[in-house]
Amino acid sequence: MANDPLVICMGEDIGVAGGTYKATNGLYDKYGPERVIDTPISENGYTGLGIGASFLGVRPIIEIMSVNFAWLAMDQLFNSAAKVRYMSGGQLTAPVVVRSPGGTAHQLGAQHSARMEKVFMGIAGLRVVTPSNPRQAYGMLKSAVRCNDPVFINEHELMYNMKGEVPDDEYFHPLEGSEIARDGSDVTLFGYNVSVHWCLQAAEILAKQYAINAEVVDLYALSPLDRAGIAASVRKTHRAVVVEEAEAAVGVGAEVIAIINEESFFELDAAPVRVSATNVPIPYNHTLEKAAIPNVDDVVAAVRQMLGK
Amino acid sequence: MNVADKKRLLREMLFARRFEERCYEAYVERKIGGFLHLYSGEEACAHGVLDAARCGHDYVITSYRDHVHAIKCGADPKKVMAELYAKETGVSRGRGGSMHIFDVANRFMGGYALVGGPFPLAAGIGKGIKMKGGDEVVICFLGDAANNQGTFHESLNMARLWELPVLYVCENNLYGIGTRIDRSTAVIDQYKRVSGYNIPSAQEDGQDIEKVYKAAGKALNHVRSGKGPYFLELMTYRYRGHSMSDSNAYRSKKEERMWSERDPIIMLRDRLIEAGEISRDDYKAMDTQVLDIIEQDVIAFAEASPEPRVDELGKYVLAENDPWVYGGGR
Numbered sequence: 185m186a187n188d189p190l191v192i193c194m195g196e197d198i199g200v201a202g203g204t205y206k207a208t209n210g211l212y213d214k215y216g217p218e219r220v221i222d223t224p225i226s227e228n229g230y231t232g233l234g235i236g237a238s239f240l241g242v243r244p245i246i247e248i249m250s251v252n253f254a255w256l257a258m259d260q261l262f263n264s265a266a267k268v269r270y271m272s273g274g275q276l277t278a279p280v281v282v283r284s285p286g287g288t289a290h291q292l293g294a295q296h297s298a299r300m301e302k303v304f305m306g307i308a309g310l311r312v313v314t315p316s317n318p319r320q321a322y323g324m325l326k327s328a329v330r331c332n333d334p335v336f337i338n339e340h341e342l343m344y345n346m347k348g349e350v351p352d353d354e355y356f357h358p359l360e361g362s363e364i365a366r367d368g369s370d371v372t373l374f375g376y377n378v379s380v381h382w383c384l385q386a387a388e389i390l391a392k393q394y395a396i397n398a399e400v401v402d403l404y405a406l407s408p409l410d411r412a413g414i415a416a417s418v419r420k421t422h423r424a425v426v427v428e429e430a431e432a433a434v435g436v437g438a439e440v441i442a443i444i445n446e447e448s449f450f451e452l453d454a455a456p457v458r459v460s461a462t463n464v465p466i467p468y469n470h471t472l473e474k475a476a477i478p479n480v481d482d483v484v485a486a487v488r489q490m491l492g493k
Numbered sequence: 494m495n496v497a498d499k500k501r502l503l504r505e506m507l508f509a510r511r512f513e514e515r516c517y518e519a520y521v522e523r524k525i526g527g528f529l530h531l532y533s534g535e536e537a538c539a540h541g542v543l544d545a546a547r548c549g550h551d552y553v554i555t556s557y558r559d560h561v562h563a564i565k566c567g568a569d570p571k572k573v574m575a576e577l578y579a580k581e582t583g584v585s586r587g588r589g590g591s592m593h594i595f596d597v598a599n600r601f602m603g604g605y606a607l608v609g610g611p612f613p614l615a616a617g618i619g620k621g622i623k624m625k626g627g628d629e630v631v632i633c634f635l636g637d638a639a640n641n642q643g644t645f646h647e648s649l650n651m652a653r654l655w656e657l658p659v660l661y662v663c664e665n666n667l668y669g670i671g672t673r674i675d676r677s678t679a680v681i682d683q684y685k686r687v688s689g690y691n692i693p694s695a696q697e698d699g700q701d702i703e704k705v706y707k708a709a710g711k712a713l714n715h716v717r718s719g720k721g722p723y724f725l726e727l728m729t730y731r732y733r734g735h736s737m738s739d740s741n742a743y744r745s746k747k748e749e750r751m752w753s754e755r756d757p758i759i760m761l762r763d764r765l766i767e768a769g770e771i772s773r774d775d776y777k778a779m780d781t782q783v784l785d786i787i788e789q790d791v792i793a794f795a796e797a798s799p800e801p802r803v804d805e806l807g808k809y810v811l812a813e814n815d816p817w818v819y820g821g822g823r
Binding site: 229233241275 | 810
């Protein structure tokens with residue numbers, strides 16, 4: 185925002201109140217109401233407004249308070265932002281950034297606990313990234329705001345308090361690719377966003393207790409997925425487990441396993457598996473809520489079963 | 494509006510009518526595919542409003558019934574027809590079609606096929622104008638039935654709240670696809686609906702181009718002066734069905750006859766004849782000339798143009814070689 189006067193922030197409660205998760209804290213005082221815009225509770229409307237402004241070179245960073253509310257903005261995001269470059273034959277682009285936290289937090293109930301990345305990553309013309317740590321969150325936002333495509337940044341409500349190293353110098357994280365979060369040789373655990381941390385914890389347990397050396401691949405870009413990176417890790421470990429907080433159906437795991445089949449089927453020593461949520465609306469009851477989504481133990485169990493240990 | 498302007502607008506509207514009716518033929522011949530929504534009968538709305546605006550400078554956005562607005566903004570009719578023919582030479586390179594005519598060089602920001610979709614986009618263009626400090630306005634043309642979408646209410650609220658330079662033009666043709674307005678809408682007079690957002694508005698006869706021009710001038714003055722949005726409702730009628738797949742059986746012959754007696758082109762023509770400014774023969778010559786251009790220039794160009802290449806199917810999905818995708822490094 186300091187570099188480019190056409191970068192603006194928009195969203196519910198992001199200005200005077202500093203944002204529900206304080207992601208925009210202090211910006212209102214620094215840049216004022218024309219650039220740090222408290223919007224009415226009209227998700228489709230203000231998302232569309234940001235898209236229209238981006239046609240003229242404005243770079244809106246649109247915060248949707250919860251990904252559950254982003255359902256309401258899907259019309260403008262999918263029908264306008266994602267398609268306008270194509271249907272105009274390249275004349276118009278919608279370089280908006282939409283940030284939104286999803287995920288199951290603490291007993292927020294069915295309408296505040298959705299994971300929606302599976303829906304966004306199926307839309308041609310839209311980039312989807314999802315940070316697993318502060319370095320990625322910082323660098324991805326800086327790249328996304330400069331990128332000429334619409335970018336959806338899938339965040340997680342439980343990760344805003346996470347502490348981590350961020351480069352001292354200006355840092356731009358790629359919007360495509362994947363990262364090896366832990367080097368390994370026996371099995372690849374594919375994770376993204378919060379599930380990267382489950383994979384890393386599971387890998388430590390597997391190493392200490394079962395002498396299994398797991399590789400963890402952080403799929404920080406969900407659209408497009410890193411086909412080459414996925415195939416390279418499977419060629420190395422010959423086994424794959426995909427870990428996602430969302431339900432299995434039509435999800436990240438389904439897509440990653442399809443890519444493994446297409447790119448490296450004959451490298452496999454075992455059928456790839458998914459660790460994912462039960463297909464239910466997320467319940468309010470804490471015990472049921474925990475039972476609905478996977479955890480570190482589920483990852484460990486899946487790997488042990490695959491390796492017969 | 495002086496006589497020269499009236500004559501020019503008569504010719505422009507006649508061209509639009511003949512263009513649209515030729516599209517009808519081409520669709521029947523299967524030269525044009527998909528959905529096709531024709532503007533015949535509503536010509537005075539786009540021409541009256543846009544003649545009062547600065548085409549090519551002010552931004553314009555509309556729905557799927559978009560050919561005529563694009564041409565009035567400056568789009569080459571040959572390229573619009575080529576788009577309908579799905580050719581690479583089309584305004585949107587054959588990727589858009591009838592519902593997605595774009596000519597951004599002339600600030601025609603496109604036709605959009607979700608009813609009510611352009612309401613917030615127009616408000617956003619207004620925000621962009623304001624941020625960049627320009628003297629442009631944005632004009633958003635939509636039909637009456639779009640006003641029953643949530644985007645209407647969400648966008649008008651924000652446009653007024655932030656005083657955005659948007660002229661919303663409601664082309665009220667009395668039908669939302671096949672459902673008459675009184676069967677779908679609790680408030681029949683659309684201009685009254687925006688009073689809830691404290692937006693000034695007016696209702697005008699959309700068949701009389703002189704009245705449209707005058708009302709649009711007043712509306713545009715309001716928007717240009719920085720007072721925020723304005724809503725202009727124009728009462729009009731489409732002769733064809735909603736789209737080519739519409740049987741158009743829901744309207745009475747009596748109603749259609751009543752509106753055809755108030756045809757915007759005939760009204761202006763007769764006014765010019767009565768004033769002695771043109772003769773019937775002049776009009777016939779004008780019509781012949783328009784038909785010749787459409788056939789020998791517009792249709793011939795569309796017919797002769799190449800189709801897009803299949804190996805370019807994936808072009809225009811995402812930006813090509815955007816360095817920020819790779820973290821700015823490559």
